[in-house]
Amino acid sequence: xxxxxxxxxxTLTRIMKTGVTGHNRxxxxxxxxxxxxxxxxxxxxxxxxxxxxxxxxxHDSVIGIYGSLTDxxxxxxxxxxxxxxxxxxGIWKAFKGGExxxxxxxxxxxxxxKDIWHHHDQRKMPHGGALYMSLEQVPPDxxxxxxxxxxxxxxxxxxYADVLVEVDKNGNRIWEWRAIEHLDxxxxxxxxxxxxxxxxxxxxxxxxxxxxxIVSFRAIHTVGIIDKATGEWLWxxxxxxxxxxxxxxxLENGNILVYDNGTQRDHMAVFPYSRAIExxxxxxxxxxxxxxxxxxxxxxxxxxxxxxxxxxxxxxCEGLRGRIFQVTPKGEVVWEYVSPFFGxxxxxxxxxxxxxxxxYTRDQLPFL
Numbered sequence: 001x002x003x004x005x006x007x008x009x010x011t012l013t014r015i016m017k018t019g020v021t022g023h024n025r026x027x028x029x030x031x032x033x034x035x036x037x038x039x040x041x042x043x044x045x046x047x048x049x050x051x052x053x054x055x056x057x058x059h060d061s062v063i064g065i066y067g068s069l070t071d072x073x074x075x076x077x078x079x080x081x082x083x084x085x086x087x088x089x090g091i092w093k094a095f096k097g098g099e100x101x102x103x104x105x106x107x108x109x110x111x112x113x114k115d116i117w118h119h120h121d122q123r124k125m126p127h128g129g130a131l132y133m134s135l136e137q138v139p140p141d142x143x144x145x146x147x148x149x150x151x152x153x154x155x156x157x158x159x160y161a162d163v164l165v166e167v168d169k170n171g172n173r174i175w176e177w178r179a180i181e182h183l184d185x186x187x188x189x190x191x192x193x194x195x196x197x198x199x200x201x202x203x204x205x206x207x208x209x210x211x212x213x214i215v216s217f218r219a220i221h222t223v224g225i226i227d228k229a230t231g232e233w234l235w236x237x238x239x240x241x242x243x244x245x246x247x248x249x250x251l252e253n254g255n256i257l258v259y260d261n262g263t264q265r266d267h268m269a270v271f272p273y274s275r276a277i278e279x280x281x282x283x284x285x286x287x288x289x290x291x292x293x294x295x296x297x298x299x300x301x302x303x304x305x306x307x308x309x310x311x312x313x314x315x316x317c318e319g320l321r322g323r324i325f326q327v328t329p330k331g332e333v334v335w336e337y338v339s340p341f342f343g344x345x346x347x348x349x350x351x352x353x354x355x356x357x358x359x360y361t362r363d364q365l366p367f368l
Contacts, residue, residue: 078100111169115165120202146159148189149189214256245260317354340352
């Protein structure tokens with residue numbers, strides 16, 4: 001007979017040290033970090049370098065699934081809405097949003113846009129609207145042509161694919177890019193281990209200027225830059241050593257910084273590991289990377305991100321463990337924080353996971 005023991009705390013809360021676990025004040029860049037716990041806490045926090053909460057937002061819904069600050073200092077976020085798409089397929093509710101919001105520092109909702117298929121990412125545009133990710137169902141004949149992967153574990157037969165969307169401040173759709181029109185099922189195939197409830201599983205979209213956007217498609221292990229006017233790829237990167245990646249964005253030097261989750265990689269045929277990598281899109285060479293000395297000590301198979309800081313350090317969010325840390329260009333960890341905010345998420349897991357984290361200087365936070 002199977003038995004289960006109910007504990008008052010999750011295993012993670014018993015085995016993990018939380019809060020600031022290390023701080024080299026001479027080498028760490030000083031500022032503030034914003035993040036939103038993925039547990040159903042309905043909160044977004046800004047902490048200082050000592051791990052103290054200096055500002056917080058309380059939302060009327062679960063975060064869907066992160067927020068960041070606009071140039072005006074407002075929180076631009078996704079909200080998780082339980083609507084008619086809620087049970088579309090097994091893991092959908094974990095990364096679903098449903099509404100894009102702009103929220104003032106005091107918590108007033110200044111702008112909102114609803115799309116039941118919104119998920120993962122949203123960026124405010126200069127015209128006052130938003131760029132974000134949505135979904136649509138793949139026609140069955142096309143879905144059968146998509147190579148790789150395996151059947152959905154929950155038995156879902158339908159396959160979904162991303163739609164990149166831009167709306168103006170009135171919510172009118174002014175641009176879209178449909179994956180089913182631009183991906184090749186034989187070239188853009190699933191890697192091993194990817195369930196076939198989605199073709200591409202987009203997790204990042206961001207404007208680059210010059211009518212371009214950068215995207216990340218986890219399930220096909222691809223990052224790239226798309227020309228909005230033509231819908232064509234201006235740059236596309238898919239490498240066997242990169243898997244499940246998140247958060248690509250362009251640095252001032254024109255290179256692309258990416259959190260490479262490493263879901264298709266192992267070390268000594270045993271240990272998978274994550275990396276933060278900086279790719280030169282002109283040569284596709286990796287010009288900088290960070291991984292731990294013992295690779296498995298730094299690994300998050302899902303979520304996560306990396307951000308280059310003003311002084312040259314890099315802020316890394318190892319999302320599955322709720323670990324946010326700063327490394328120097330030489331790879332020395334000079335600040336580390338583990339989120340102490342645990343709680344049940346929509347899948348019923350007791351977690352302290354964080355999708356993304358952002359660094360801000362004092363002058364970027366006039367409301368403090």
